[in-house]
């Protein structure tokens with residue numbers, strides 16, 4: 001039986017981008033969602049805060065909202081929009097990437113999970129074709145998932161580290177620091193660009209040949 005293992009390889013450069021996205025209307029791609037159980041879903045309430053990087057580029061930081069932890073959140077109080085985001089690890093073209101979607105995508109995951117999840121591997125037991133519906137830059141873009149046949153993908157946890165979301169893709173900021181953000185000051189970021197690129201070993205033809 002062929003076993004595909006996930007193996008960590010080289011490091012990302014500064015331009016490394018491990019987010020999965022489709023750019024244009026009707027673009028499609030095949031992905032495998034690394035979701036074994038619904039408990040694993042990485043869902044966060046976040047705020048977007050304007051920031052400037054070390055090299056002077058403007059960007060938006062994602063900062064974790066404090067409300068779900070039972071604390072008063074200065075950014076909520078300042079009417080900064082609170083967005084719910086789900087971060088889905090996927091394998092796309094042999095590389096593990098993060099697919100970031102909004103709250104409305106969560107029911108698509110749960111309904112597919114009910115239909116297609118396998119006992120141990122969850123949704124990893126098959127690939128899905130994803131199609132983008134929405135022009136480039138459109139704010140009401142949606143994504144459709146089309147299930148593909150179950151295959152013999154075999155996941156070995158020891159070969160793979162899930163990308164860390166909290167503290168890396170989403171900033172964790174204290175209440176005091178948030179007050180500074182509300183005042184337009186910059187605070188130290190916890191978020192770093194993930195430095196790991198994980199590549200899935202290609203299945204070789206030889207692996208699939210049965211010997212008698």
Ligand SMILES: [Zn+2]
Nearest residue numbers: 065066073076
């Ligand atoms: Zn908040």
